Amino acid sequence: xxxxxxxxxxxxxxxxxxxxxxxxxxxxxxxxxxxxxxxxxxxxxxxxxxxxxxxxxxxxxxxxxxxxxxxxxxxxxxxxxxxxxxxxxxxxxxxxxxxxxxxxxxxxxxxxxxxxxxxxxxxxxxxxxxxxxxxxxxxxxxxxxxxxxxxxxxxxxxxxxxxxxxxxxxxxxxxxxxxxxxxxxxxxxxxxxxxxxxxxxxxxxxxxxxxxxxxxxxxxxxxxxxxxxxxxxxxxxxxxxxxxxxxxxxxxxxxxxxxxxxxxxxxxxxxxxxxxxxx
Amino acid sequence: xxxxxxxxxxxxxxxxxxxxxxxxxxxxxxxxxxxxxxxxxxxxxxxxxxxxxxxxxxxxxxxxxxxxxxxxxxxxxxxxxxxxxxxxxxxxxxxxxxxxxxxxxxxxxxxxxxxxxxxxxxxxxxxxxxxxxxxxxxxxxxxxxxxxxxxxxxxxxxxxxxxxxxxxxxxxxxxxxxxxxxxxxxxxxxxxxxxxxxxxxxxxxxxxxxxxxxxxxxxxxxxxxxxxxxxxxxxxxxxxxxxxxxxxxxxxxxxxxxxxxxxxxxxxxxxxxxxxxxx
Numbered sequence: 153x154x155x156x157x158x159x160x161x162x163x164x165x166x167x168x169x170x171x172x173x174x175x176x177x178x179x180x181x182x183x184x185x186x187x188x189x190x191x192x193x194x195x196x197x198x199x200x201x202x203x204x205x206x207x208x209x210x211x212x213x214x215x216x217x218x219x220x221x222x223x224x225x226x227x228x229x230x231x232x233x234x235x236x237x238x239x240x241x242x243x244x245x246x247x248x249x250x251x252x253x254x255x256x257x258x259x260x261x262x263x264x265x266x267x268x269x270x271x272x273x274x275x276x277x278x279x280x281x282x283x284x285x286x287x288x289x290x291x292x293x294x295x296x297x298x299x300x301x302x303x304x305x306x307x308x309x310x311x312x313x314x315x316x317x318x319x320x321x322x323x324x325x326x327x328x329x330x331x332x333x334x335x336x337x338x339x340x341x342x343x344x345x346x347x348x349x350x351x352x353x354x355x356x357x358x359x360x361x362x363x364x365x366x367x368x369x370x371x372x373x374x375x376x377x378x379x380x381x382x383x384x385x386x387x388x389x390x391x392x393x394x395x396x397x398x399x400x401x402x403x404x405x406x407x408x409x410x411x412x413x414x415x416x417x418x419x420x421x422x423x424x425x426x427x428x429x430x431x
Numbered sequence: 432x433x434x435x436x437x438x439x440x441x442x443x444x445x446x447x448x449x450x451x452x453x454x455x456x457x458x459x460x461x462x463x464x465x466x467x468x469x470x471x472x473x474x475x476x477x478x479x480x481x482x483x484x485x486x487x488x489x490x491x492x493x494x495x496x497x498x499x500x501x502x503x504x505x506x507x508x509x510x511x512x513x514x515x516x517x518x519x520x521x522x523x524x525x526x527x528x529x530x531x532x533x534x535x536x537x538x539x540x541x542x543x544x545x546x547x548x549x550x551x552x553x554x555x556x557x558x559x560x561x562x563x564x565x566x567x568x569x570x571x572x573x574x575x576x577x578x579x580x581x582x583x584x585x586x587x588x589x590x591x592x593x594x595x596x597x598x599x600x601x602x603x604x605x606x607x608x609x610x611x612x613x614x615x616x617x618x619x620x621x622x623x624x625x626x627x628x629x630x631x632x633x634x635x636x637x638x639x640x641x642x643x644x645x646x647x648x649x650x651x652x653x654x655x656x657x658x659x660x661x662x663x664x665x666x667x668x669x670x671x672x673x674x675x676x677x678x679x680x681x682x683x684x685x686x687x688x689x690x691x692x693x694x695x696x697x698x699x700x701x702x703x704x705x706x707x708x709x710x
Contacts, residue, residue, distance in 0.1 A: 266634040286631050316631035326632040329625035334636035337616065339695030340672040344665060346608035347698060351706045352565050352595035353605040355545040357613035360639035365699035369692035377685050386623060387677040391670060393619040398666040406656050413648035416618030419626060420644035427630045 153211030156202045157181040158225060160188050162269060163242045164216030165277030168197045170310040173279040180206050188274045197277075208234040212302065218374055219243045223252050230256040238299045244327065246290045246320035248378035254292060259299045262290035262320055264327070265312070270366045283311040290320045328382035333390065335372060336383075338365040432490030435481045436460040437504060439467050441548060442521045443495030444556030447476045449589040452558040459485050467553045476556075487513040491581065497653055498522045502531050509535040517578045523606065525569045525599035527657035533571060538578045541569035541599055543606070544591070549645045562590040569599045607661035612669065614651060615662075617644040 155171055157164045160183040168179050181198035183189050192198045200206075207213060207229060215222050222241045233239060240263040243249045250262040267285040269276055287307040291300050304315035342365040350358060376383055393412075400409040434450055436443045439462040447458050460477035462468050471477045479485075486492060486508060494501050501520045512518060519542040522528045529541040546564040548555055566586040570579050583594035621644040629637060655662055672691075679688040 266632070268634065285634060288632065314631060322628070323632070326625055326628045329623050330629050330633035330637040333620075333623075334640045336673070336676050336692075337620070337640065338636070339692055339699075340669060340676060341612075341616070342695055342698045342702065343672050344608050344612075344668050346605055346665070347702055348705075349601070349605045350609050350702070352593060353545070353567065353602070354609035355547065355564060357617070357643050358609040360642060361613045361616065362699060362702075363639060364636050365695050366703070367692060367696055369689050369696060372692060373685050373689040376680065376688060377683070380680055380683070384677060384680045386625070387673060387680065389623050390619060391673050391677060393622050394615070394666060394670050394673070397615050397619060398663060398670060401655065401659055401663045401666065404656070404659070406652050409655060410648050410652040413615075413618055413646060413651060416621055416644050417646055417648060419621045420618075420641060423621065423626055423629070423641075424645070426627075 154178045154180055154206065154209050156207060156210040156213040157198070157216060158202065158213065159183060159216035160192050160198070160274045160277070161216060162272045162274070162277050162281075163265060164214065165192065165197065165274040166267075166279065166281040167214055167216065167265070167310070168192065169277055169279035170282060172197060174309050174311070175306070180210065183274065192274065204229070204232055207232040207237065210234065210237050212306070213237055213239045214242065215239065216242045218371060219245060219249050219378055220374065222249055226253055226258070226260065227256065230258050233258050238302050240303055244331065244375045245378040246323040250290055250292070250320045259295065261295055261299060261303060263303060264288040264323065266331070270364060272368050272371070280311060284313045285311075287312045287315045288323055289315060289317050290323055291317065324379050325382050328379055328386045332376060332379060332383050333386045335364050335367055336387065337390070338362060339367060341365065433457045433459055433485065433488050435486060435489040435492040436477070436495060437481065437492065438462060438495035439471050439477070439553050439556070440495060441551045441553070441556050441560075442544060443493065444471065444476065444553040445546075445558065445560040446493055446495065446544070446589070447471065448556055448558035449561060451476060453588050453590070454585070459489065462553065471553065483508070483511055486511040486516065489513065489516050491585070492516055492518045493521065494518065495521045497650060498524060498528050498657055499653065501528055505532055505537070505539065506535065509537050512537050517581050519582055523610065523654045524657040525602040529569055529571070529599045538574065540574055540578060540582060542582060543567040543602065545610070549643060551647050551650070559590060563592045564590075566591045566594045567602055568594060568596050569602055570596065603658050604661050607658055607665045611655060611658060611662050612665045614643050614646055615666065616669070617641060618646060620644065
């Protein structure tokens with residue numbers, strides 16, 4: 153089929169490369185930066201530049217823009233898609249994208265490929281970015297099952313380990329914890345004055361915690377502000393817990409501190425046993 | 432030379448295995464658990480069980496116990512070491528160990544091999560645990576340079592990437608940030624009620640942040656309580672920063688939130704540029 157990709161940044165570019173590498177589909181791509189259009193065409197990452205009139209012939213159109221631009225693009229092109237076209241986005245928040253796109257008379261499915269890098273843009277895109285990742289889909293209740301299957305089957309071929317189908321509400325609630333909170337934490341962690349003393353004094357846990365501090369603040373503020381209550385709630389929970397450890401340290405209450413650490417260890421062990429996720 | 436190792440847990444056992452794998456030194460080891468003594472002997476990890484009378488013939492004695500037990504062991508065996516014996520510990524705090532061991536008339540050097548695992552004990556020890564790690568040494572001002580060199584030369588052979596020589600004070604200050612704080616953070620992070628929803632909704636940042644939540648609370652409470660003020664200070668700094676993000680989210684001040692994220696990104700980029708540490 154023809155697959156249209158609007159926005160050839162890290163995610164759109166990586167999807168284009170993966171589709172070229174692992175399928176026979178034809179990729180029509182567009183990016184607002186002319187050099188990305190011409191480079192991706194020269195690289196063979198897209199087969200042709202996507203024009204408005206091509207949208208009707210696409211079996212799948214992937215809109216890989218920021219949330220606001222995603223909604224605007226799909227609203228303004230609703231009449232251009234074909235009767236068989238499935239439209240998906242790739243945004244890290246789902247309610248803010250899926251809610252305004254209901255009732256347009258198109259087949260739209262919210263999607264969140266759970267992959268990323270600390271660097272962004274077409275020039276960091278990678279055909280194997282999605283290896284072992286989750287693809288989360290949030291179809292509307294009336295979305296045809298065949299449309300959801302079209303995306304999940306493609307995802308499997310592109311290297312995703314699994315497709316998870318859920319609601320926009322649950323997606324946003326869980327993602328605040330699993331992805332958004334860690335980015336804020338990492339960004340806050342590097343603000344200690346001891347950062348400049350770190351070299352030679354660190355092991356895996358420093359590396360792990362500081363990794364995603366380098367983030368694209370334009371993109372993340374947009375995602376955070378569109379998931380404000382869930383994220384604020386997670387931050388509140390974390391600050392409350394950290395304050396408990398801080399207070400136990402401050403008052404010299406080592407048995408309390410040990411109890412707090414034991415509670416965390418048991419939760420982690422229980423989670424590992426339940427999910428088999430042993431990292 | 433003969434190398435004595437007291438305590439064949441994760442660190443002592445891994446050092447014994449590394450010495451057997453990478454050197455011709457003779458390893459005499461002891462562990463309070465009889466089955467570890469017999470198994471390590473049967474495994475060829477130690478050449479013989481260490482007896483008190485062997486201490487005098489050792490060029491190096493590695494005391495790989497918890498801080499309190501390390502200090503007690505070295506104080507009570509001070510008269511047993513030879514004139515040429517260098518004694519080192521492996522504890523994650525240095526002032527609490529090095530201060531009480533001054534003036535004993537022995538050659539003692541505080542050491543902290545910056546390596547570990549989420550699992551502990553002899554049966555998880557690994558000859559290559561120290562690959563690419565830092566060995567931190569905190570000799571006293573009057574410690575002979577030759578003694579420090581004896582350890583750093585051995586460390587290089589065992590796979591350590593570098594030896595860093597510093598003071599116990601600076602070690603404890605920096606380690607509160609690079610190692611102790613991340614362990615508390617990870618342990619607090621898994622306490623969100625959304626942990627049980629995580630499967631399928633996470634990528635690298637969840638994995639990274641939750642990894643060290645499974646910790647040995649007996650050991651870590653001991654380390655934390657012996658570095659109370661530094662760690663409390665780091666927790667305070669982090670909570671203050673996290674509260675800034677929380678407040679910006681709560682008041683809907685997205686330009687403030689973007690500024691906070693930009694500050695973190697710039698610190699991380701500056702640190703990467705300065706150290707070449709690009710993870």
